[in-house]
Amino acid sequence: MTHESHRVQMARSLGRLLKGFQSLTSLPAMRAQRSHPSACVPCRTTVALPSLFSFKPRDFSLPNSSWSSEMMRLYDHYNSQCEVEAERGETRGGPWQRLPSYNRSLKYATGGVYLSKIIQSRARLFTRNIREPGAAFEYVLFVNKEEQRCVCIFQAGHLLEGPPGHVHGGAIATMIDNVTGTHATVLSGPVMTANLNINYRSPVPLGSTVLIESSLDTKEGRKTFISCKVTSTDGSKLHTEATALFLSINVSHLLRGG
Numbered sequence: 001m002t003h004e005s006h007r008v009q010m011a012r013s014l015g016r017l018l019k020g021f022q023s024l025t026s027l028p029a030m031r032a033q034r035s036h037p038s039a040c041v042p043c044r045t046t047v048a049l050p051s052l053f054s055f056k057p058r059d060f061s062l063p064n065s066s067w068s069s070e071m072m073r074l075y076d077h078y079n080s081q082c083e084v085e086a087e088r089g090e091t092r093g094g095p096w097q098r099l100p101s102y103n104r105s106l107k108y109a110t111g112g113v114y115l116s117k118i119i120q121s122r123a124r125l126f127t128r129n130i131r132e133p134g135a136a137f138e139y140v141l142f143v144n145k146e147e148q149r150c151v152c153i154f155q156a157g158h159l160l161e162g163p164p165g166h167v168h169g170g171a172i173a174t175m176i177d178n179v180t181g182t183h184a185t186v187l188s189g190p191v192m193t194a195n196l197n198i199n200y201r202s203p204v205p206l207g208s209t210v211l212i213e214s215s216l217d218t219k220e221g222r223k224t225f226i227s228c229k230v231t232s233t234d235g236s237k238l239h240t241e242a243t244a245l246f247l248s249i250n251v252s253h254l255l256r257g258g
C-alpha cells in the first residue's frame with residue numbers, strides 16, 4: 001500500500017469511527033442514563049459503555065514513594081497555591097494550577113480510545129513510559145495563567161545518565177521540549193515544536209531535583225515563542241537555558257504525517 005492510500009484509508013477509518021463514537025454517545029439509552037442515573041438501561045449498552053467512561057487513568061503528576069523530600073517540599077509549595085482561602089472559610093482557585101499527566105494522551109481524550117487504536121494501540125507518552133517510580137522522568141507541572149508562566153519540578157532518575165553521575169543532555173532537552181510544549185499548548189491549543197535552541201551551562205547531577213521554568217515571550221499569529229531555564233531549586237545555579245518556537249497546527253497535520 002502506498003503512503004498516500006494508507007493516509008486516505010486512515011482518514012476514512014477515522015471519520016467512520018468518530019461518527020460511530022458520536023452516535024454511541026447520543027444513544028437514547030445513554031441520554032436517559034445521564035439525566036436519570038438510576039434508570040434501567042438495556043444490556044446491550046451497559047456492557048459496552050462503563051469501560052469507556054468510568055475507567056480512571058493513573059495521574060503521573062501526583063507524588064509517589066520515589067519523590068525526594070525536596071521534590072515533595074516544592075510540590076507542596078505550588079500545590080498549596082492552587083487553592084486559596086476565600087471568605088467564610090471557603091476556598092477558591094489560586095494563581096497556580098497543577099496539570100495532570102497521563103501516559104496515553106489520545107486514549108483519555110474524548111473519543112481517543114478509537115483514535116489510539118488506529119494510530120498505535122501501544123503508543124505511550126515518551127516521558128511517561130517507564131513503570132518503575134523514580135527510574136527516569138519524575139515531574140509535575142504547574143501553570144500560572146495570569147503570569148503566563150509554567151514551572152516544572154523535575155527529578156532525574158538513574159536511567160537518564162549521560163556523563164557519569166549526570167543527566168544526559170537529550171533527557172534535559174526532552175524535558176525542556178515537554179515543559180515548553182505543554183505550556184504552548186495551554187496558551188495556544190495544539191502545537192508542534194518548530195525550533196528549539198539550548199545552551200547547557202552546568203551539568204545536572206543524576207538524582208537531583210531541579211526547576212524548569214518557562215515563560216511566554218510573544219505570540220505572533222500561529223507562532224508561540226517561549227523561553228525556558230533549568231536551575232537548582234534555590235535558583236542559585238543555572239543549568240540550562242533555552243528558547244523554543246511552536247507552531248499551531250490542526251489535527252489533520254498529524255494524520256497527514258506532517
Ligand SMILES: CCCCCCCCCCCCCCCC(=O)SCCNC(=O)CCNC(=O)[C@H](O)C(C)(C)COP(=O)(O)OP(=O)(O)OC[C@H]1O[C@@H](n2cnc3c(N)ncnc32)[C@H](O)[C@@H]1OP(=O)(O)O
Nearest residue numbers: 099105177178181182185186192193194195245247249258
Ligand atoms: C490543557 C492542556 C494540557 C496539555 C496537555 C499536553 C499533553 C501532552 C504534552 C506533551 C508535550 C510534548 C511537546 C512535544 C512537542 C514535540 O516534540 S513536537 C515533535 C517535534 N516537532 C516536529 O516533529 C515538527 C516537524 N515540523 C513540522 O511538522 C512543520 O515544519 C511545522 C513545525 C508544523 C511547521 O510547518 P507548517 O505548518 O507548514 O508551517 P510553515 O508554513 O512551514 O511555516 C509557518 C511559519 O513558521 C516559520 N517557521 C517554520 N518552521 C520554522 C523553524 N524551524 N524556525 C523558525 N521559523 C519557522 C516559517 O518561516 C513561517 O513563517 P512566516 O513566513 O509565516 O512568517
